[in-house]
Amino acid sequence: MARFQLKAHDRRGQDVSLSYDNQTSELLDSDGSPWPLPYVDKSWSVGAIEAISQSSPGAKSSPAVLKIQLGLSCNYACDYCSQRFVPHAEETTKDDVPAFMALLEANLSESPQRIEFWGGEPLVYIKTLKPLAEHLRAKFPNASFGMVTNGTLLTPEINAWLDEMGFGVGISHDGPGQSARGPDPLEDAQAKAGILDLYERLAPQRRISFNAMVHRTNTSREAIAQFFLKLTGDPTLVIGEGAFVDPYDAGGLANSLQSDDQAFAFRRQSLDEIRRGRIVSLDVARARMRDWVKSILERQPASVLGQKCGMDNADNLAVDLHGNVLTCQNVSAVSMAPNGESHKAGHLSDLSSVAVKTSTHWSHRQECVNCPVLQACKGACMFLEGPLWEAACDNAYSDHVSFFVAAFEHLTGCSVYRIEGDLPESRSDIFGLSVEASQGVPERRVIPIGVSHA
Numbered sequence: 293m294a295r296f297q298l299k300a301h302d303r304r305g306q307d308v309s310l311s312y313d314n315q316t317s318e319l320l321d322s323d324g325s326p327w328p329l330p331y332v333d334k335s336w337s338v339g340a341i342e343a344i345s346q347s348s349p350g351a352k353s354s355p356a357v358l359k360i361q362l363g364l365s366c367n368y369a370c371d372y373c374s375q376r377f378v379p380h381a382e383e384t385t386k387d388d389v390p391a392f393m394a395l396l397e398a399n400l401s402e403s404p405q406r407i408e409f410w411g412g413e414p415l416v417y418i419k420t421l422k423p424l425a426e427h428l429r430a431k432f433p434n435a436s437f438g439m440v441t442n443g444t445l446l447t448p449e450i451n452a453w454l455d456e457m458g459f460g461v462g463i464s465h466d467g468p469g470q471s472a473r474g475p476d477p478l479e480d481a482q483a484k485a486g487i488l489d490l491y492e493r494l495a496p497q498r499r500i501s502f503n504a505m506v507h508r509t510n511t512s513r514e515a516i517a518q519f520f521l522k523l524t525g526d527p528t529l530v531i532g533e534g535a536f537v538d539p540y541d542a543g544g545l546a547n548s549l550q551s552d553d554q555a556f557a558f559r560r561q562s563l564d565e566i567r568r569g570r571i572v573s574l575d576v577a578r579a580r581m582r583d584w585v586k587s588i589l590e591r592q593p594a595s596v597l598g599q600k601c602g603m604d605n606a607d608n609l610a611v612d613l614h615g616n617v618l619t620c621q622n623v624s625a626v627s628m629a630p631n632g633e634s635h636k637a638g639h640l641s642d643l644s645s646v647a648v649k650t651s652t653h654w655s656h657r658q659e660c661v662n663c664p665v666l667q668a669c670k671g672a673c674m675f676l677e678g679p680l681w682e683a684a685c686d687n688a689y690s691d692h693v694s695f696f697v698a699a700f701e702h703l704t705g706c707s708v709y710r711i712e713g714d715l716p717e718s719r720s721d722i723f724g725l726s727v728e729a730s731q732g733v734p735e736r737r738v739i740p741i742g743v744s745h746a
């Protein structure tokens with residue numbers, strides 16, 4: 293159990309103290325009684341998850357979500373890409389598709405609900421992707437298809453095909469912070485035309501998003517939203533991702549928060565943008581507010597929390613076209629995790645023997661067990677270790693804590709400025725009030741993001 297005292301101001305500006313337990317999601321008044329909220333009775337007697345680790349490896353079953361790794365080649369080399377230094381496995385081609393389909397036929401007991409096609413850059417593999425997706429569409433007509441692309445290789449012909457095959461597409465682009473990532477496809481007339489052509493095709497069915505990452509030089513989600521609104525002219529646009537980057541190497545570390553002062557400034561900016569309702573087009577804003585409201589109103593126990601990306605879940609399966617089962621879509625069968633285990637966890641032909649030994653569930657990390665934002669963060673990347681995990685955790689804490697404040701304010705009217713518990717001072721003092729009194733808590737306003745627990 294990790295219980296925290298939340299120091300806050302109520303609607304009249306008076307000091308109040310609340311108590312919050314991250315393992316039971318209980319929110320209590322200073323006298324120990326439940327904070328008066330419209331709680332929802334929910335049975336949590338089932339739903340506990342497997343807490344995977346090197347000594348308690350993750351299993352896999354016939355997947356609800358099938359992620360197919362086509363290869364790690366990319367026509368770009370973005371600075372903080374998680375795949376940048378991952379050794380490439382032997383390349384596959386369209387000639388591998390029939391054997392791969394036979395493996396699926398023989399070893400999946402149920403149709404996947406969703407199939408994702410991953411690179412590198414998946415469109416580098418268009419000669420493989422086309423026959424693969426067409427076979428899969430014929431076999432699994434009801435599965436949703438998804439792909440994330442940098443957009444540079446989109447053409448009217450490819451776009452028509454993606455539309456016809458029912459793809460949902462995420463275009464990786466950091467908006468005003470793209471230059472920190474790498475080259476900008478929107479500065480290439482042909483690439484820009486391909487991206488906007490696909491946007492026009494898929495946006496009416498809400499099957500396309502721009503996926504932007506937040507990083508040290510791209511901290512404003514409001515600026516990201518404005519960038520894509522200007523690009524598309526579409527007030528209903530959807531922006532995916534929207535979280536702070538996890539660092540996988542020196543490039544990722546350089547794009548991480550570098551100091552407590554940067555962290556405080558980012559947290560203040562984030563809360564201000566949430567309060568002003570300027571980031572509602574970002575999926576992440578609605579999802580995090582919803583997660584917090586659900587967590588508190590349903591008093592969600594931490595024992596049901598899987599890892600943030602879901603790849604610890606037996607139902608989420610990442611494979612390459614040779615049938616190798618991988619930790620996730622961002623690694624290869626010949627790459628090793630920081631804990632010395634291979635990212636190749638087994639083979640599609642023998643799913644019951646798959647053992648994911650590369651990763652650590654949050655419940656095995658004391659920092660997460662003792663963390664107030666656990667219920668929404670759910671640990672950083674599950675296979676990172678050491679300084680890279682610590683930097684990912686620091687980024688994640690600063691990324692989540694402003695949503696924590698906003699959600700608690702939405703529920704209780706109390707504006708939390710300090711979290712007391714087993715925490716470093718730079719986490720207790722959310723906005724740096726003790727070191728930078730002149731900055732203060734961002735001006736208080738009504739939270740305009742519509743949230744409900746449903």
Ligand code: SF4
Nearest residue numbers: 659660663669672685
């Ligand atoms: S912020 Fe860090 S300690 Fe907290 S849940 Fe996320 S990864 Fe774990």
Ligand code: SF4
Nearest residue numbers: 601603620622673674
């Ligand atoms: S394990 Fe999850 S968070 Fe880490 S790289 Fe893979 S998908 Fe991303």
